[in-house]
Amino acid sequence: MADDKTKIGPADSSRININENYEVAYWTEALGISKGKLNEAVEAVGTSAQAVREYLEKE
Template identity: 65%
Template sequence: MADDKSKKGPADSSKINVNEDYELDYWTKALNVSKEELKQAVQKAGTSAKAVREYLNK
């Protein structure tokens, strides 16, 4: 099933999917980081929103 592009938030709020533009927009605003910073954090910490928050708060 295709993603519903009318949704503004993540499909699963415990995971970060940087491959979907609407999720990338949501998470960059929620975490107050740039797209590149978010992508780097996900690459280092994984897709868990909790792990990414902890990584960014170091």
């Protein structure tokens, strides 16, 4: 089944998919960060939303 691109939130709220524009838009707004910062965090700790939050708290 293909992703429904009309959805504005993540399909799996425990993971961040930086390859889907609607998920990037959701996570940057939810976390209050830029796309670049989101990419940096995901590269540093992986796609776990919890790990990204923890990484950002330490910044």
